[in-house]
Structures are given as C-alpha cells and as structure tokens.
Amino acid sequence: QVQLVESGGGLVQAGGSLRLSCAASGRSFSGDTMGWFRQAPGKEREFVAAINWSSSSTSYADFVKGRFTISRDNAKNTVYLQLNSLKPEDTAVYYCAATSRIGIPKKQFDYKYWGQGTQVTVSS
Numbered sequence: 001q002v003q004l005v006e007s008g009g010g011l012v013q014a015g016g017s018l019r020l021s022c023a024a025s026g027r028s029f030s031g032d033t034m035g036w037f038r039q040a041p042g043k044e045r046e047f048v049a050a051i052n053w054s055s056s057s058t059s060y061a062d063f064v065k066g067r068f069t070i071s072r073d074n075a076k077n078t079v080y081l082q083l084n085s086l087k088p089e090d091t092a093v094y095y096c097a098a099t100s101r102i103g104i105p106k107k108q109f110d111y112k113y114w115g116q117g118t119q120v121t122v123s124s
Helices: none
Strands: 003-007 010-013 018-025 033-039 046-051 058-060 068-073 078-083 092-099 118-123
Touching (some): 018 092, 033 078
Antiparallel strands (some): 033 046, 033 092
16 A cells, blocks of 8 residues: 655744655655645645655745755655744645656646645744
8 A cells, every 4th residue: 555654743933943754655656756735724735845756856836945955765765845944824734745757746636646744833
C-alpha cells in the first residue's frame, strides 16, 4: 500500500520555524517529483513548493519568498519542507504529494499520491 505520511506540524509564534517531513512507503519515490501544497480554512488548496527526483530543480510559490526550503533524501524516501519566518497567514494544513510527471508540476491534479496533511498554526 502506497502511503505518504506528513509530520512536523504544530503551533508556532510568528517569526518561528518548523520542519515538515513526508515519509513515503509502499514503493520508492526516488524517481518522482515531490511537492508540498497547503490549504487554509475556506480557501483552495495551493501549491507551495516542489522538487524533482534528483534535487537538481526546485520551484516555489511567490508567497514563499525565500522563507521555505524543500529538500529530499531518496535513501530515506523522505521529503522535507523547512518553514522559516512564519507568518499567521501561513496557517494551513500542509500536504505532501508525489507525481511521476516530468518537470515541476504546480497543479494538484498533476499529483497522483497524497498524504493526509499536517496542521501548521502560526500565532501572532
């Protein structure tokens, strides 16, 4: 059974940091592009960041503006999202996703596998 399991979310004050992890199981994702999306209450799910299979290419949403960093460890079948300088507007459920599509897709429907999400809450 293919699974993506996110962890690392929590409550943090504005300006703080969190490191999200997404552990994959059931098959190797070393050849897939991995992405992070987020969904705030009452809003559409939106793209945050993605990384290709070799870590040679990454892409970020404009609102990230150098605050977040995506990385991966293929040996551990895990992808990470480092969140720095967090703002209250970053409050959302963060989802990990995987796709075998070439490049760095930014649309949800391009991703086949999804985790259940981890809550990030940033207080002001």
